[in-house]
Amino acid sequence: MNIKLDGIFTMLAPLSHIGMSIGPDSYLNTVTIIDPHGKPCEVFCYTGNAWRGQLRDMGAKYLLNKLGAKLPLELFYLLFSGGAIGGTQSIDIDQGRRYRQVLPFFSIFGGGVGNQILPGKMNIGPSYPMGKEVQHLLPEELRNPEAKSWKTWTTEQSFTRKDDAKDDNLAKFLQTAQERAAITGELFTAEEKPKKEKKDAPQQMRYTQELLAAGSRLYHRITLKDFTELELGAFVSCLTQFAEAPYIGGQSRKGDGLCSLDYEMTIDGEKQDFVTVHPEKVLPSPLAAEAKKNYDRFLQDMYDNYLIENKQDLVKLMEAGVQ
Amino acid sequence: MSPLKITARLFDGRIATTDGYLPIDSILAAAWMKRYHPEKYYNADPTIDEMITPVLPLAKLDGDIYAASFAQFRKAGEETAYWHKRFDAQLAEDYVNFAGRRGRVNTTSATYKAYRMPLNVILTPEVVWYVVGEKAETESLLEEIPSLGKKTSQGFGQVFEWTVEEIGQDWSVWKDGQLMRNLPDPDGDAEWGVRPPYWLPANIVRCRMP
Numbered sequence: 001m002n003i004k005l006d007g008i009f010t011m012l013a014p015l016s017h018i019g020m021s022i023g024p025d026s027y028l029n030t031v032t033i034i035d036p037h038g039k040p041c042e043v044f045c046y047t048g049n050a051w052r053g054q055l056r057d058m059g060a061k062y063l064l065n066k067l068g069a070k071l072p073l074e075l076f077y078l079l080f081s082g083g084a085i086g087g088t089q090s091i092d093i094d095q096g097r098r099y100r101q102v103l104p105f106f107s108i109f110g111g112g113v114g115n116q117i118l119p120g121k122m123n124i125g126p127s128y129p130m131g132k133e134v135q136h137l138l139p140e141e142l143r144n145p146e147a148k149s150w151k152t153w154t155t156e157q158s159f160t161r162k163d164d165a166k167d168d169n170l171a172k173f174l175q176t177a178q179e180r181a182a183i184t185g186e187l188f189t190a191e192e193k194p195k196k197e198k199k200d201a202p203q204q205m206r207y208t209q210e211l212l213a214a215g216s217r218l219y220h221r222i223t224l225k226d227f228t229e230l231e232l233g234a235f236v237s238c239l240t241q242f243a244e245a246p247y248i249g250g251q252s253r254k255g256d257g258l259c260s261l262d263y264e265m266t267i268d269g270e271k272q273d274f275v276t277v278h279p280e281k282v283l284p285s286p287l288a289a290e291a292k293k294n295y296d297r298f299l300q301d302m303y304d305n306y307l308i309e310n311k312q313d314l315v316k317l318m319e320a321g322v323q
Numbered sequence: 324m325s326p327l328k329i330t331a332r333l334f335d336g337r338i339a340t341t342d343g344y345l346p347i348d349s350i351l352a353a354a355w356m357k358r359y360h361p362e363k364y365y366n367a368d369p370t371i372d373e374m375i376t377p378v379l380p381l382a383k384l385d386g387d388i389y390a391a392s393f394a395q396f397r398k399a400g401e402e403t404a405y406w407h408k409r410f411d412a413q414l415a416e417d418y419v420n421f422a423g424r425r426g427r428v429n430t431t432s433a434t435y436k437a438y439r440m441p442l443n444v445i446l447t448p449e450v451v452w453y454v455v456g457e458k459a460e461t462e463s464l465l466e467e468i469p470s471l472g473k474k475t476s477q478g479f480g481q482v483f484e485w486t487v488e489e490i491g492q493d494w495s496v497w498k499d500g501q502l503m504r505n506l507p508d509p510d511g512d513a514e515w516g517v518r519p520p521y522w523l524p525a526n527i528v529r530c531r532m533p
Contacts, residue, residue: 002469032400034336034448040400048478049406057414070420073428077435080414084434097366107365110476116367123470125334125478137334137483221334221481223469226361319420 003232004266005222005274006139009046009127009248012279013258014155014211015218017046017249024207028154031126036136043134044150046127046218046249052109054248055124056080058241059105059234065241066307069315083111093118102314104234104306108227121225122235127218129153138219155213163203211256222263230306236282239263239275243282324382326493327461329452331471334481336399338450339473341443344533345394346504347452352377352519354467377519380460382495388517390455390495392503393533400446406477409437442474453494453503462487505530 019029028044035041060079064071077083078099096113099106110120128134131150135143164170212218224235239261247257258279265274275282307314329347338345355377356364363375382390410430419426428435450471454461465487471480496503505515508531515530516522 002467004469031337031404032402032446034333034399034446038399038448040446047406048476049474052477053408057411060418061414064418070418073415073419073421074434076415076419077410080411080418081408093367100366118367119365120476121365123475123478123481125481128335134335220478223481225469226357226365 001226001267003224003227005224006142006264006266007127007220007222008130008142008262009218009220009259010262011212011214011216011218011257011259013214013255014157015046015216015249015259016209016211016251016256017044017050018209024205025210026208027210028212033128033133035133041133043131044129044154044212046220048124048126048220051127051220051248052122052124053081055235055238055242056082056109059109059238062237062241063103063105063307066304067311067315067318069318071318075318078111078113079106082109083113085112085117086115098317102310102317104228104230105237108224108231108234121227121231123223123225125221127220129212130217130219134219142219150212150216153213153216155211156208157211158206158208160206161204165203209251233306236275239277240282243277243280246277246279324380324455324457326490326495327454327456327458328488328490328494329454329461329465330486330488331450331482332484332486333447333449333471334483336446336448337404337479338445338447338471339404339442339479340445340471343394343396343398343445344505345450345471346391346519346521347394347454348379348381348389348391349519349521350468350471351379351381351391351461351464354464355379357467358464374523380457380464382455384496386507386517388506390493392453392495392498393505395451395453395503396445396447396449398445398447402444402446404442404444404479405439406442406474407437407439410435442479444479453490453498455493455495458487458489502531502533505532507531 016026017029018026020027029047030042031045032040033043057080063079071079074083078096093114093116096111096116096118100110100118101107108121110118112118128137129150130138130142130144130147131153132147133150135145135147165174224232227235242261245252246259246261248259249257251257260279261275261277263274263276265272353364356375359377360375379389384390410428412428412430415426415428430437462485465485468485469475469482470478471482473479475481494503496506505511505513505517507517507528509529511529511531513530513532514527515532516526517528517530518526520526
């Protein structure tokens, strides 16, 4: 059975997700989609691959933090990046299947092992700003006939990178050629000048980024295929880990990409609240009832307990990953 | 069984495919495997001795070929999308056990190389197929299929809604003099699969292509 999730990112800071760059200037990633009139139109897209990659990292971190384990390189690459196909590999398809059996997290994302792909169980869709171009893609209750184009939600920010080596006030902290020679043992007399310094690449620059403005909302769909309860718990664990630093896109070092996230779930045609992520916490959505809160906790606890009860076996299995 | 028209109304209209054939018998075979043999579906096992033949709600033509067309759509555009993959050195510092050896990872070539993969994307609002089959069972199997084409894990080819309707004429193989699917033909212009799984060498013969 397939479960559908409707997800909305609400940007609490501008979002950077670069598509094209020209010199020091970078522009938002856009794709062409079919508009409400059946015609192609350009729209910003935070790709499904980007969000999927982030969720995968979050889920793997959650798992390994719980287990307190470190992995052989090849298994690390399988869990965090989805592995690779072909080439010489010490993880074979049988091991891959065993990982799938014992690690619900690996089962939902899948990965490449040996010369095969173990398919994941999630289709994670692209996120589009909820402007007029995508109104027909939204669930009915989210549609807004007055919506403006997403192009009115973009902004540009310019930044300056300064070359502090050229700042006279800071130059006293810069090693001189003589000081460097004293350390490296290179000798020269007062008449002999040290070798001419290589001209450094210019460090100073001004660059501009196109961003999606804070306050923008982006919609995406996820399909969870044939999920078991444990696998649903593993998915919730990805969101729990994400809540510790809920940034999407690039430039998070500058605070860009901070967001909150709401998921609504549809099973057998019935809609219900699923998970709401705010910075540093995962909460039931405002509409969620007490029963739903218990349900979320149950999923999370179930996954935690599963990991704790099976800790020895899991650590042993993973440490034996590369023979 | 009766002539049917199957329509997939797409989410954003983006399907990752190069040839655009997307045979519906193959899609239904995947749905059947997912429903009735999920263990096999999710744990790929290409051992031919253990191949399972799906029981599809479709009529068959001579030569064990299903009366099922390739995808028919109005192409509104086509572009190249890119997806990226990279080794995350920062996470590796925290979570890789180098077993006391010097941790070096070659990210410039081989297994851990970062890459930017091109993907051909076709734009279309909906995709149509014609088959001869059982309406109810076809509708039921299609519920298993949320997306079409390649890289569905990244959200390409998402289907908004499937509809199956009975039509008066059988257009599963020919429509208005136009071939709707490939047919075996010793003088054909390509070697291609004629039944699911289309990639299986035993199913590939010389064909006339639409």
